[in-house]
Amino acid sequence: MIVWVIAGLLGMATGLRIGWALVNKQSLVSSAMILSLGSLGVVAALNWQPLALLLDTVLHWPNIAVGLSQVALIGCAAGSCVMITTAASDHSATITWRIALIQYGIAGVVAVVSLVIFFRAGRQPEMSPAEYLERDLDANGTSWLLPLLYVFLALTLVAWAGLRNSNRSRRGRALFLFTVGMVLIVGVSGYFLLKAAGQAQPVGVGAAATMLGCAMVIVAAGSLLPSVEDWFGAQKELRTIKPLLGELARRQPDVGIGVRPRGPLVFRVAERMSLISDALYLEATAADARRHESAGSRESSGTTHSDTERPHVGPEAQARAVAQWIDDTREGDDGSAFPGLAWLSQPETYSDREWILAIAEQYRDLGPTVQPSRFSRRRSSSTF
Structure with missing residues (x-):
């Protein structure tokens, strides 16, 4: 149930961004934001065990949801990185577009290599995503090094740029909340990265997964905050202008x-x-x-x-x-x-x-x- 609440929040945030992009002119930042939130929502949904088992059955490969989660997490990191670097860029539109394509290209290569490593590991017994992650990090953690390293580095850049550009404005507060969620994801990916490298950790995978869920909620809240504040602010403004509008409409x-x-x-x-x-x-x-x-x-x-x-x-x-x-x-x-x-x-x-x-x-x-x-x-x- 908690997983679907998280996925629902991220889906709502993604839907709002899609709606905004349809109403306004589509931009590189909007597309990147949609990719980031949508991918993170896919990560949350794929960690629901009934859905993971359904995918295993349909695609005829046990634990395929874990491999798809890796790709979705890479997509989230890529979208977030493109979004923050494009928003903070002073270059021309052409150069900014080329930089974004390079970033997406790198993420695509990492995603393909991660899937190749996943399938080369062979079929394993059916298990939940959390159990698979616990066993795979302990037994064959090297298969996680590349995707986790990319996610860690990309989201570190996102966190740094987000904290640097946060301010007290409405959009600045939303960016700060979004960045806090990304910082938590960086911490979780760093933990998994160390565990994949064979370093003993004081907390388990379950605690890290819980932190990842909290990070998803914070990211979704940061994405929804501008829309919520806009709605309440617009309602207040409507009440403010109502007497003046009524009088001038009469005249x-x-x-x-x-x-x-x-x-x-x-x-x-x-x-x-x-x-x-x-x-x-x-x-x-x-x-x-x-x-x-x-x-x-x-x-x-x-x-x-x-x-x-x-x-x-x-x-x-x-x-x-x-x-x-x-x-x-x-x-x-x-x-x-x-x-x-x-x-x-x-x-x-x-x-x-x-x-x-x-x-x-x-x-x-x-x-x-x-x-x-x-x-x-x-x-x-x-x-x-």
């Missing part, structure tokens, strides 16, 4: 007309933010025109000083002024409450997304009555 009903297919939640949040941005622009343009008309010919030929000069206030005060203008003009606007077009431009330290969120937060804190949003209702002409 500008023509914004966002059209069929919008459903997609990942973060994409839907970005879509709603773009609707807010468009509606704010239309509202500000109309308010500016009304103010010029009411001011007479002196302002009709140009813009006022407040229109062109950036506000000399902090970002929070600037966002609050914009939110206050939207709140004050819910029942109509004669242009007097409009702070000026310059106030709608985001501060230099803010991205477009951060600026919309800042205005939405200030508008929500003002506590206006939330209007029902046409954009959030399912309709045949406009859905998310």
Whole structure:
């Protein structure tokens, strides 16, 4: 049961990466990540004894699941190594692609040689993968030296690069968790490597296998963490922008007309933010025109000083002024409450997304009555 939980987590992480690659442009990093997680999931599944026995029966070779586990572990190491070196590379796309092909080529040679050694060892009595590993490492450990050495060296590089590039950002935290799992796999492969070389070890194969299972769970958690954080973050952002979106949807009903297919939640949040941005622009343009008309010919030929000069206030005060203008003009606007077009431009330290969120937060804190949003209702002409 535990094995299938681990395999399920890794399968879920692999599926999310495949889905992301289908939605976005396929990249070398995404392909490598899919190979790494998928191979590790295969390793977990092959250690389930009923599945191992089924493969032995179908392929007519006892303990073939162990040989396939070796290949899958090599694939995991190769995918992880390509992923981390490609993400950290400063070379051109052509050189990076060639380096990845060389890495995959080396891994392919190691996998083929490992299978040749496995089959040359001959047929052995049927046994569980853990029992086979215990006996084979003690009796004929040299057959494991090449694959274990490759896995140890490749994942050591992955661990070093992962720790070096980890940070406090959302992706950096996920990379750190992923790297911790890889460090554990490096430790397990180092243990098996020493045992294959004939060195006595204080712990048994069972303890090392348990550590390998923990490493798989950590790797899966590190891979799933960005998606989990994105989902909770998107839900929070949806709650933040809901009052502002509802009000602007009421004022500008023509914004966002059209069929919008459903997609990942973060994409839907970005879509709603773009609707807010468009509606704010239309509202500000109309308010500016009304103010010029009411001011007479002196302002009709140009813009006022407040229109062109950036506000000399902090970002929070600037966002609050914009939110206050939207709140004050819910029942109509004669242009007097409009702070000026310059106030709608985001501060230099803010991205477009951060600026919309800042205005939405200030508008929500003002506590206006939330209007029902046409954009959030399912309709045949406009859905998310």
